[in-house]
Amino acid sequence: MKTEELIAMAVEAMGHAYVPYSGYKVGAALLCADGSVYCGCNIENAAYSPTICGERTAFFKAVYDGHRDFTAIAVCGGKDGVLSGIFPPCGVCRQVMREFCRDDFLIYLVGADGYYETRTLAQLLPDGFSGQEFMKD
Ligand code: THU
Numbered sequence: 001m002k003t004e005e006l007i008a009m010a011v012e013a014m015g016h017a018y019v020p021y022s023g024y025k026v027g028a029a030l031l032c033a034d035g036s037v038y039c040g041c042n043i044e045n046a047a048y049s050p051t052i053c054g055e056r057t058a059f060f061k062a063v064y065d066g067h068r069d070f071t072a073i074a075v076c077g078g079k080d081g082v083l084s085g086i087f088p089p090c091g092v093c094r095q096v097m098r099e100f101c102r103d104d105f106l107i108y109l110v111g112a113d114g115y116y117e118t119r120t121l122a123q124l125l126p127d128g129f130s131g132q133e134f135m136k137d
Helices: 003-014 054-064 091-100
Strands: 024-032 037-041 070-079 106-110 116-120
Touching: 003 024, 003 037, 003 054, 003 070, 003 106, 024 054, 037 054, 054 070, 054 091
Parallel strands: 070 106
Antiparallel strands: 024 037, 024 070, 106 116
């Protein structure tokens, strides 16, 4: 799949966001190793902390369906769904990526007008905790 196609799916996913509190719509499109794509949006809550980010919605949908092997994710967001600058994943979402992905997992940070920047998970979460440290035995 072309990166531009994955990005277009993330942009479309923003339209599903439920954001009555912040107004910031976030969309994500997660590419699995088998070529399938799972999209997610942020879903907010009146109690705030139950809010889930777009990236984690995509991951949890995919994991529920049995996927464990991921290649890349495109992420975008903006006030009222209008793209301006890039919208990098929060720390909690980076940790969820660490759970399922290796250092070379790709994150496309999508801006306006087709602009995007590429990062690896190693760049976004250096020295991340993966659980390998205590699961060796
Ligand atoms: N948000 C995401 O969906 N992903 C992130 O990685 C950062 C933040 C959402 C949460 C909230 O609904 C809105 O953006 C404003 O923080």
